[in-house]
Amino acid sequence: MKKPVILITNDDGYNAPGIKRLIALMTTIGDVIVVAPDGPRSGQSNALTVTRPIGFSPIETSPNLKIYSCTGTPTDCVKLALNDILDQKPDLLVSGINHGSNAAINVIYSGTMGATLEACGNSVPAIGFSICDHGVNADFSFFEKYILNITEQTLKNGLPHGVCLNVNAPNGALKGVRVVRQADGFWAEEFEKRRHPFGNQDYYWLTGYFHNNEPNAKDTDEWALAHGFVSIVPTKIDMTAHEHIKRIAEWDFREAE
Amino acid sequence: MKKPVILITNDDGYNAPGIKRLIALMTTIGDVIVVAPDGPRSGQSNALTVTRPIGFSPIETSPNLKIYSCTGTPTDCVKLALNDILDQKPDLLVSGINHGSNAAINVIYSGTMGATLEACGNSVPAIGFSICDHGVNADFSFFEKYILNITEQTLKNGLPHGVCLNVNAPNGALKGVRVVRQADGFWAEEFEKRRHPFGNQDYYWLTGYFHNNEPNAKDTDEWALAHGFVSIVPTKIDMTAHEHIKRIAEWDFREAE
Numbered sequence: 001m002k003k004p005v006i007l008i009t010n011d012d013g014y015n016a017p018g019i020k021r022l023i024a025l026m027t028t029i030g031d032v033i034v035v036a037p038d039g040p041r042s043g044q045s046n047a048l049t050v051t052r053p054i055g056f057s058p059i060e061t062s063p064n065l066k067i068y069s070c071t072g073t074p075t076d077c078v079k080l081a082l083n084d085i086l087d088q089k090p091d092l093l094v095s096g097i098n099h100g101s102n103a104a105i106n107v108i109y110s111g112t113m114g115a116t117l118e119a120c121g122n123s124v125p126a127i128g129f130s131i132c133d134h135g136v137n138a139d140f141s142f143f144e145k146y147i148l149n150i151t152e153q154t155l156k157n158g159l160p161h162g163v164c165l166n167v168n169a170p171n172g173a174l175k176g177v178r179v180v181r182q183a184d185g186f187w188a189e190e191f192e193k194r195r196h197p198f199g200n201q202d203y204y205w206l207t208g209y210f211h212n213n214e215p216n217a218k219d220t221d222e223w224a225l226a227h228g229f230v231s232i233v234p235t236k237i238d239m240t241a242h243e244h245i246k247r248i249a250e251w252d253f254r255e256a257e
Numbered sequence: 258m259k260k261p262v263i264l265i266t267n268d269d270g271y272n273a274p275g276i277k278r279l280i281a282l283m284t285t286i287g288d289v290i291v292v293a294p295d296g297p298r299s300g301q302s303n304a305l306t307v308t309r310p311i312g313f314s315p316i317e318t319s320p321n322l323k324i325y326s327c328t329g330t331p332t333d334c335v336k337l338a339l340n341d342i343l344d345q346k347p348d349l350l351v352s353g354i355n356h357g358s359n360a361a362i363n364v365i366y367s368g369t370m371g372a373t374l375e376a377c378g379n380s381v382p383a384i385g386f387s388i389c390d391h392g393v394n395a396d397f398s399f400f401e402k403y404i405l406n407i408t409e410q411t412l413k414n415g416l417p418h419g420v421c422l423n424v425n426a427p428n429g430a431l432k433g434v435r436v437v438r439q440a441d442g443f444w445a446e447e448f449e450k451r452r453h454p455f456g457n458q459d460y461y462w463l464t465g466y467f468h469n470n471e472p473n474a475k476d477t478d479e480w481a482l483a484h485g486f487v488s489i490v491p492t493k494i495d496m497t498a499h500e501h502i503k504r505i506a507e508w509d510f511r512e513a514e
Contacts, residue, residue: 043307045332046365048300053451053460075302075366080461083447105378107496108303108371109332121362121443149513157508162441163498165505176514179506181497184419186378190340194310203310204337230513234498234505239364240438241420241491248422248491249436251414256406256487257433 003064004091004155006030007119009077011041011098011111014059014069018097021140022129025147026094027065029155033090034059034067035081037074042100043206044073044111046118056080074115082122092155093119096129097147099138103130103168103221103231104183104210113166113235120164121237125154127165132225143169146177146230159234166233168225175228182233183220185212260321261348261412263287264376266334267355268298268368271316271326275354278397279386282404283351284322286412290347291316291324292338294331299357300463301330301368303375313337331372339379349412350376353386354404356395360387360425360478360488361440361467370423370492377421378494382411384422389482400426403434403487416491423490425482432485439490440477442469 006026010019014036026032035056054072061067068085070077078093098112107113112128119126129147131138150167159165166182190208212222221231263283267276271293283289292313311329318324325342327334335350355369364370369385376383386404388395407424416422423439447465469479478488 040308043305045302045304045371047302047304047330048366048463050300050463051297053462055458055460057458073304076463079444079447079463084450084461105494108374108378108494109305114302114365117365121365123443146510146513149510152512153508153510157505160498160501163501177510179502181499181502182495184495186380187336190336193341201312201314203312204341205310206305206307206333206336232505233496234501235496236498237362237365238439238441239490239492239496241417241493242438244417244420244491245436245438248414248489251410251436253403253406253410253434255409256403 004030005088006032007081007086007090007093008032008034009036009074009095009115011037011044011074013037013039014067016099017136018099018138022094022097023065025144029151031064033081033086035070035077035085037077038069038071041073041111043109044114045109046075046114047073049073049076054080056085074111075118078115078118090124093124093126094129094151097140098130100134101130101132101168102128102166103225104185107166107182107235116164117237120162125159127151127154127167130168132168132170142172142174146174150232162237163234166235167230168221169230170225170228173228174230177232178224178229179232180219180221180224183212183217183222184214185210261287262345263289264338264343264347264350265289265291266293266331266352266372268294268301268331269356270294270296271324273356274393275356275395279351279354282401286408288321290338290343292327292334292342294334295326295328298330298368300366301371302366303332303371304330306330306333311337313342331368332375335372335375347381350381350383351386351408354397355387357391358387358389358425359385359423360482361442364423364439364492373421374494377419382416384408384411384424387425389425389427399429399431403431407489419494420491423492424487425478426487427482427485430485431487434489435481435486436489437476437478437481440469440474440479441471442467
């Protein structure tokens with residue numbers, strides 16, 4: 001049987017421990033092409049590079065593994081791979097393993113999920129993998145068999161049009177898988193202020209903590225993660241609030257019309 | 258009656274014609290605070306600045322209009338405004354007027370909509386306004402009464418939790434408003450390759466065209482825009498594909514568990 005062609009990217013750069021682990025896992029099941037940023041691109045969401053050109057360089061070329069580093073964002077990496085580097089559409093994109101949670105509202109900021117959504121929008125089945133540990137020494141060992149299983153299930157079952165998977169794992173031993181929804185919450189107290197040593201201007205570092213609006217909702221990713229489960233959120237490109245179209249269409253737009 | 262406090266941002270920079278027009282409109286109905294990037298940030302999506310600090314500088318201070326320029330992304334601007342610049346939660350955020358369409362899949366790349374989603378995630382009613390014309394000389398005159406009407410209707414009716422509005426207008430005379438869903442489509446042939454004058458490396462400029470998968474679907478933003486209507490898409494933070502949770506939960510995860 002022909003091996004699947006698997007495209008890999010991330011937002012921590014091609015040299016991060018998480019992507020190295022993901023590459024090691026994916027080469028056991030497919031032919032792997034890596035197109036990943038040349039350095040950290042955390043919090044890059046679906047950002048595109050539009051004010052300057054981008055480029056890519058080969059890092060490694062062996063029979064079933066090619067690695068390219070790219071000067072752009074995670075989304076740029078996927079676009080460049082699909083348009084110019086690959087000579088066929090891949091069977092799958094996997095992004096990660098991200099060092100840090102992409103659960104709940106983090107999905108909208110995440111470069112890992114930006115790349116995943118980009119592949120999804122181009123009709124490539126796509127999975128973002130993240131672990132709730134920012135450290136470079138994050139322990140992926142408990143997560144690995146889940147990553148292989150979820151990847152194999154995705155290759156076998158396929159994904160609906162416009163839908164990808166946002167997969168997160170807590171640190172440490174794991175109890176199983178929960179297919180859940182994105183929890184409702186927000187980031188609070190987000191900046192630390194510092195005084196510039198040679199001027200009047202203050203400057204600000206992004207920081208803060210995540211506030212979960214529904215910590216007891218068992219059908220959410222945050223609940224699953226807090227209770228030792230791997231969370232899978234089917235995530236879609238269509239951001240329309242379909243359930244509110246009718247009511248908003250009843251607003252009074254006559255003054256403009 | 259107390260005037261509403263309106264926060265304004267964009268992704269083209271505080272000096273762009275589109276935001277100047279939006280400021281002029283909003284000062285007719287509220288007290289306005291502008292926190293906008295110090296230069297172009299197109300295609301910045303919900304990107305955050307995490308690898309360096311950010312800052313802001315006052316540009317204008319008058320009784321009902323304060324303008325700050327910020328070194329960060331559109332999303333950073335909203336976070337900084339809500340956390341450190343404003344002394345109260347604003348009644349509304351408006352973002353734009355963007356020079357260029359943010360309909361269909363563009364919503365996931367758009368800095369204008371990134372800022373709008375950021376406010377929405379912080380429970381501030383929020384609207385992104387865009388016109389389908391990239392030029393600096395874009396003619397906003399037909400759009401203006403719609404912007405005022407939609408803003409006033411939003412202030413009057415409020416928006417559901419986690420839902421904001423993505424409003425786009427075609428060029429020229431307008432026929433009215435359509436409340437619609439995000440069209441399904443993708444960008445094709447996305448890069449132009451150039452040869453570096455002093456090296457072997459090629460470099461790539463992001464370009465391409467939008468391919469609409471459903472040009473005849475009258476309930477979409479692309480259809481509305483192509484037929485002379487202002488499109489309003491209620492857009493939500495929750496990207497969960499709720500309708501697919503049950504089916505994916507039936508996959509075989511036993512091998513990992």
